[in-house]
Amino acid sequence: MPLTARIALALLRPTIRATHWGPLSATTAVGLAIVAVPAAFSDRLEPGTLVTLLRLAAACGALGAAFLLDDPAAPTTMTTATPRLLRHLVRAAVVLPVLATAASIAFAIASAVHGPGAPLPLEDLSIEAATLYAAALALAAARLRTTGDGVAGPFAAAVLLLAIAVTILLPARITLFPPPHDTRWNQAHDQWTAILGVAALGYLWASLERIPQFLRRPRRDHVGRSTRDV
Amino acid sequence: MTQTFSTQSAPLAQPTASDRAARRKAMAGLVRVEAARLTRHPGTVLTLLILGLVLYAITDARTARFPVLQDADQLSQLPVALLFGGAALIQSNLAVLRPDRHGTADALDVLVLPTRWRTAAHLLALLPLGVFAALFVACHIAYLSARPGAVGSVNPYELATGPVLVLLFGAVGVLLGRLVRSLVAGPLLMVVLAAIMLVTVVLVPPGTSEPNWFLPFAPASGGDPLYGTASVPVDLMTRPAGRHLVYLLGLLALITTAALWRGGPLRQAPGGKSNRSDTGRRRRGLIVAAAAGLVVTVGAGTAQALPPSPSIVAARISATDRPAAQQHCRRMGNVTYCAFAGFEPWVNDWNEVVSGVLRRVPSAVAGRPLAVRQRVVAPYGSPQNRGGGVVSQAPLDEWRADDRAAGTPNAITVGTWWGDGWSETGLAGRVAYASMTGAGPGVSGELCQSRGVLVGWLAAQATPDTRAGLHTMVEGSGAGVAFTEAGFGSGLYLPERELTMVWSLLDQPADVVGKRVLQHWDELSARATTIEQAAEILGVPAPPAQPSEGEQQCL
Numbered sequence: 001m002p003l004t005a006r007i008a009l010a011l012l013r014p015t016i017r018a019t020h021w022g023p024l025s026a027t028t029a030v031g032l033a034i035v036a037v038p039a040a041f042s043d044r045l046e047p048g049t050l051v052t053l054l055r056l057a058a059a060c061g062a063l064g065a066a067f068l069l070d071d072p073a074a075p076t077t078m079t080t081a082t083p084r085l086l087r088h089l090v091r092a093a094v095v096l097p098v099l100a101t102a103a104s105i106a107f108a109i110a111s112a113v114h115g116p117g118a119p120l121p122l123e124d125l126s127i128e129a130a131t132l133y134a135a136a137l138a139l140a141a142a143r144l145r146t147t148g149d150g151v152a153g154p155f156a157a158a159v160l161l162l163a164i165a166v167t168i169l170l171p172a173r174i175t176l177f178p179p180p181h182d183t184r185w186n187q188a189h190d191q192w193t194a195i196l197g198v199a200a201l202g203y204l205w206a207s208l209e210r211i212p213q214f215l216r217r218p219r220r221d222h223v224g225r226s227t228r229d230v
Numbered sequence: 231m232t233q234t235f236s237t238q239s240a241p242l243a244q245p246t247a248s249d250r251a252a253r254r255k256a257m258a259g260l261v262r263v264e265a266a267r268l269t270r271h272p273g274t275v276l277t278l279l280i281l282g283l284v285l286y287a288i289t290d291a292r293t294a295r296f297p298v299l300q301d302a303d304q305l306s307q308l309p310v311a312l313l314f315g316g317a318a319l320i321q322s323n324l325a326v327l328r329p330d331r332h333g334t335a336d337a338l339d340v341l342v343l344p345t346r347w348r349t350a351a352h353l354l355a356l357l358p359l360g361v362f363a364a365l366f367v368a369c370h371i372a373y374l375s376a377r378p379g380a381v382g383s384v385n386p387y388e389l390a391t392g393p394v395l396v397l398l399f400g401a402v403g404v405l406l407g408r409l410v411r412s413l414v415a416g417p418l419l420m421v422v423l424a425a426i427m428l429v430t431v432v433l434v435p436p437g438t439s440e441p442n443w444f445l446p447f448a449p450a451s452g453g454d455p456l457y458g459t460a461s462v463p464v465d466l467m468t469r470p471a472g473r474h475l476v477y478l479l480g481l482l483a484l485i486t487t488a489a490l491w492r493g494g495p496l497r498q499a500p501g502g503k504s505n506r507s508d509t510g511r512r513r514r515g516l517i518v519a520a521a522a523g524l525v526v527t528v529g530a531g532t533a534q535a536l537p538p539s540p541s542i543v544a545a546r547i548s549a550t551d552r553p554a555a556q557q558h559c560r561r562m563g564n565v566t567y568c569a570f571a572g573f574e575p576w577v578n579d580w581n582e583v584v585s586g587v588l589r590r591v592p593s594a595v596a597g598r599p600l601a602v603r604q605r606v607v608a609p610y611g612s613p614q615n616r617g618g619g620v621v622s623q624a625p626l627d628e629w630r631a632d633d634r635a636a637g638t639p640n641a642i643t644v645g646t647w648w649g650d651g652w653s654e655t656g657l658a659g660r661v662a663y664a665s666m667t668g669a670g671p672g673v674s675g676e677l678c679q680s681r682g683v684l685v686g687w688l689a690a691q692a693t694p695d696t697r698a699g700l701h702t703m704v705e706g707s708g709a710g711v712a713f714t715e716a717g718f719g720s721g722l723y724l725p726e727r728e729l730t731m732v733w734s735l736l737d738q739p740a741d742v743v744g745k746r747v748l749q750h751w752d753e754l755s756a757r758a759t760t761i762e763q764a765a766e767i768l769g770v771p772a773p774p775a776q777p778s779e780g781e782q783q784c785l
Contacts, residue, residue: 023414030418034425049429056425063417151331154324157417158273161320162280165313169284 007082011090019094020070023153027064028102031057035106039113048179050110050120055177057106058129059164061099065136066160067153068095074150088141088207095137103129121180124189131192134199136160141206249342256343257351264355268321269362277317278362284309285370296379296576296649298461299371303388304450306367310392311447312427314366315399316420318359322400323416326352326407346512349404349489356400363393379579379649382572383464387471394478395446399423401485408492443474443534446481461646462608463556463570466546473534480527487520546608551628553605554636566601566638573604576648583654586692587661590744592751595665601638602657605629605671606646624715626672633670640670643715651699652706652714655689656721658696659713662688663722663785666755671715676723678784680764684747684754686724686732689713691740704729722785730773731761743768757784 035053039045045053069091071077077087107122114120139159143152167176176191178184268274285306293302326349329335338348367389374380406415423446430442431449441448451461451469537543549556549570559568560577565584567577580602588596607624633641642660647653662685663669663677677685690700703711710729714721724732735743750767753759765772 023412026412026414027418030422034422038429052428053425056421056428060418060421063414063421067414154331154413157414158320161316161417161420162273162276165316166280169280169287171287 004086008086008090011082011087012094015087015090015094018071018073019091020067020153023067024061024064024095024098024102027060031060031102032106032109034060035109039109045113047114047118047120047181050114051125051180054106054110054120054125055128058103058125058132059160061102061106061129062132062136062160063157065095065099065133066140066156069137069140069144070153071150074144075148078148084144084209085204085207088203092137092203096133099133118181121185124185124192127189127192127196131196131199132160132164134196134203135163138199138202138206141203145206252342253344253347256341257347257354260343260348260351261354264325264352265358267325268318268355269358271321273321274317274359277313278366281309281313281366284313285366289370289374292647292649293374295377296381296579296647297374297377298646299375299380299382299384300464300467300572301382301451301461302374303371303384304391306370307388307392307395307450308427308431308447310363310367311395311399312424314359314363314392315396316423318356318396318400319403319406319420320416322352322356322403323407324413325355326404327411327413330411331413346490349408349492352404352407353401353486353489356397356404359400360393360397363396364390367392379575381575382461385464385467385469385471387475388469391471391475391478394475394482398446398478398482398485401482401489405485405489405492408489443470443477444531446478448474460606460608462546462606463549463572463646465571466542466549466606466608468538468542468546470534470536473530477527477530477534480523480525480530483523484520484527487516487523491516491520550605550607551625552632553603553629554632554638557604559636559638564597564599566599566641568601568603568636568638568641570604570606570646573646579648580644580657583658583692583696584661586696587658587688588665590688590691590747591662591665592748595751598665598668600661600664601633601641602644602661603633603638603641603671604646605643624672629671640664640668643671645715649695651695651702653699654693655696655699655703655711656713656715658689658692659685659722659724660715663713667785673785674715674721674723675785676725676783678725678728679757679761680754680759681757681785682724682728683731683735683761683764683768685713685722686728687735687743687747690732690736691744697736700732727773727776728761731765731770734770734773735768738770 034056035050038049038053069088078084103126107120107125110120111122136156139156140152143155144150170176172178172184175184176188178188182188288305288309289302293305324331329338338345343351371384371389375384402419403416406419426445427447430445431447448469451467545556553570554568557568557570558574559566560574561567562577562581563585565581565588567580569577584600584602588600605624630640633639642657642664644657645653660673663673665688666681666685667673676682686700690697700711709726710724712721712723746768747754754764754767762772
C-alpha cells in the first residue's frame with residue numbers, strides 16, 4: 001500500500017474525532033424540522049412548496065458544512081509533513097457520507113408527504129444540495145488559506161448565505177431555483193452541475209498548501225532570530 | 231488558597247461615582263467602535279448594495295409610474311427585514327461572540343466595563359444600522375412619492391416597520407450570542423426566519439389567508455387585480471400598522487432586556503449592604519423594563535388581531551355598493567370622472583385614454599354624456615383582508631341604482647390600479663363598447679365579428695400605453711384577450727380571430743383606418759355585420775375562419 005494511502009487511513013479516526021460535528025448536527029436537525037414541521041401541520045403540500053422546503057433544508061445543511069473544516073489545531077498541523085490537500089480529502093471523505101445521509105432523510109420525509117402524481121425531482125435536487133455543500137466546503141477551505149487560526153466557519157457561512165440570497169433574487173429568466181415543471185428546470189440543473197464541478201475543483205485548489213509569505217522569505221527580527229523560530 | 235483565588239468572577243467592590251463615569255465613557259467608546267465595525271463591515275456594505283438592487287427590482291414599472299402610496303409604503307419591509315435585518319443579526323452575533331472566538335473572554339473581566347455594559351454597547355451600536363435602513367426606506371418612498379402619477383398617502387407606521395425590524399433582528403443576534411456560544415446559531419436562525427417567511431407569506435397565494443400579525447413579517451396589502459385583490463382608499467385600510475409597530479417595539483424591549491439580563495452575573499457581590507442594594511436596584515430595573523415590555527407586547531399583540539372597527543367595515547361596504555357618496559367627480563368635456571379621495575390625480579390619465587377612443591367615433595356618438603366611475607370590491611370579508619380567495623360578486627344592481635341616483639347613469643368602471651397595461655386597455659375597450667351600446671358596468675360576453683374588431687382597434691389605438699397594454703394582455707393570456715372590469719367579472723372577451731384582424735388594422739396608418747371607421751360607423755358597429763364585411767370596408771384581408779365550437783353568442 002502506498003505511503004499516502006496508509007497515512008490517509010491512519011488519519012481517518014483522528015479526523016472523525018477532531019471534526020466539529022456540533023454545528024452540522026444542529027443545522028441538519030433544523031433542516032429536517034423545516035421539512036417535517038410544515039409536512040406535519042398540512043395535510044398536503046404542493047410539489048412547489050416541498051421543493052422549496054427541501055432547498056431550505058439543503059441550505060441549512062450547507063451552513064453546517066461551512067464549519068466542518070474548522071480546526072483549532074491548525075497552527076500546529078500547518079507544520080506537519082502531511083500535506084493539507086490530503087488532510088482535506090480525508091475530511092471530505094469523512095463528512096460526505098454524513099451529509100448524504102442527512103439529505104436522504106430530508107428527501108424521505110418529503111416523499112412520504114408528497115401526494116400521488118409525478119414524483120419529486122429528487123435527483124436534480126440532490127445535485128443542488130451537493131453543490132451547496134461543496135460550495136460551503138470550498139469557501140471554508142479558501143478562507144483557511146488566508147487565516148492562520150483555523151476558523152473558517154463564520155466567513156464561509158456568511159458568504160454562502162449572501163450568495164444564496166443573491167441567487168434567489170435573480171430574475172426568472174436566469175434563476176437557479178426554478179419551480180418544478182418549469183421550462184428552465186433542465187437548463188438550471190445543467191448549470192448546477194457545472195457549479196458543482198467548479199466548487200469541487202475550488203475545494204481541491206483551496207486545499208493546496210499555500211506557503212505563507214513570512215515563511216517564504218525568512219526575515220530577521222531585531223534580536224536576529226529568524227521568524228521561523230517563533 | 232481557596233480563599234485567595236475565588237473562582238467566582240464577581241465584582242469585588244461597589245463602584246464609586248467616578249467608576250461609573252469611567253464606565254459610561256468606556257461604554258460610549260465601545261459603542262462608537264462597535265458601530266463603526268458594524269457599518270463598515272464588508273458584509274454590511276455588500277448587503278446595502280444588494281438591498282438597493284432588490285428595491286429597484288421589486289418596484290415594477292407600474293409601481294414606478296403610478297404608485298398607490300398606501301400600498302407602496304410596505305414594499306420595502308420584507309427585503310429590508312430579511313437582507314438588512316439578517317445582516318444585522320449575523321454581524322451583531324459575531325461581534326458579541328468575538329471575545330469567545332479569539333479566546334479573550336476571560337481577559338475582558340479585568341476591564342473597567344462589566345459584561346452587561348458591553349452588552350448594552352452592542353445593542354446601542356445597532357442604532358446606526360437602523361438609521362441606514364430608515365434612510366433607505368425614506369429614499370425609496372421619496373422617489374415614489376415624487377412620481378407624477380403617485381396617488382394616496384404614506385403611512386409613517388408602515389415606513390418605520392422596516393428599520394424597527396432591523397433593530398429587532400440585531401437585538402436577537404446580541405441575545406443569541408449571550409445564550410449560545412455557537413457561531414452557527416446566527417446564520418441558522420436567519421435561514422429558519424426565511425423559511426417561516428416563505429411558508430407564511432411568499433408561498434401563500436395572495437388573498438387566500440389572513441396575514442398572521444404575530445410574525446414579524448406580514449404580506450404587503452399591495453392590490454393586484456389579477457389575483458382578485460385591489461388597492462383601497464386610505465380611509466378604508468384595515469391593516470393594523472400602528473399596533474403592529476408597537477407590538478414589534480414591545481418585542482424589541484423584551485429581547486433587549488433579556489440580552490441585558492443574560493449579559494452579566496446578577497450574583498450578589500460579597501461586599502457591603504450598599505453593594506447588595508445596588509445589584510438589587512439594577513435587577514429591579516430590568517424586571518420593571520421586562521414587565522413593561524411584556525405588557526406592551528401582549529397588549530399591542532392582542533390589539534392588532536382585533537377585527538377592524540364597525541365604522542370602517544360599514545365604510546368599506548358602502549364604498550363597494552354605493553361608491554358615489556365617497557367620491558369627487560370632475561367633468562372634462564362631456565365626460566364625468568368620479569374618483570375616490572386620493573385618486574384624483576389619475577383623472578387626467580383616464581381622460582387621455584377616453585379621449586383617445588372618443589376622437590375616433592362620430593361626433594354625435596362622442597358628444598353623448600359619458601361617466602367613468604372608480605369602483606372597488608372591498609367589503610370586510612373580501613380577499614383583501616380575509617381568507618377565502620374567491621372574489622365576491624360585484625354588486626351590479628346596487629351600482630346601477632347608485633349611478634342613477636348620482637346622475638351618472640351607466641358609468642364605466644375604472645379600478646384602483648393604473649399603469650400595468652391591463653387597466654388602460656381594459657378601460658379603453660369598455661369605453662369603446664359603451665360608445666356603441668351605452669352599456670354600463672357588469673357587461674360580460676364575447677365581442678365578436680365586426681363589433682369586436684372595432685372595439686379592439688379603438689382600444690388599442692387610443693394611446694401608446696393601450697397599444698402596449700394589448701401586447702401585455704396577449705402575452706399573459708394566449709389566444710384571445712379579455713377587457714376585465716378592474717379585476718372583477720369575466721369582462722368583454724375578444725377572440726383570437728378578431729384580435730388577428732385588430733393587429734393587421736394597427737399596421738395600417740391610424741388616420742386612414744379612422745377615416746373609414748367614421749364613414750362606415752353604423753355598419754361597423756352593428757351587431758349583425760360579419761368580420762368579412764368589416765374586412766372589406768376597412769380594406770384589410772379577413773383572417774381565416776377557425777373551427778368554432780358551437781354557436782358564437784356575440785354581444
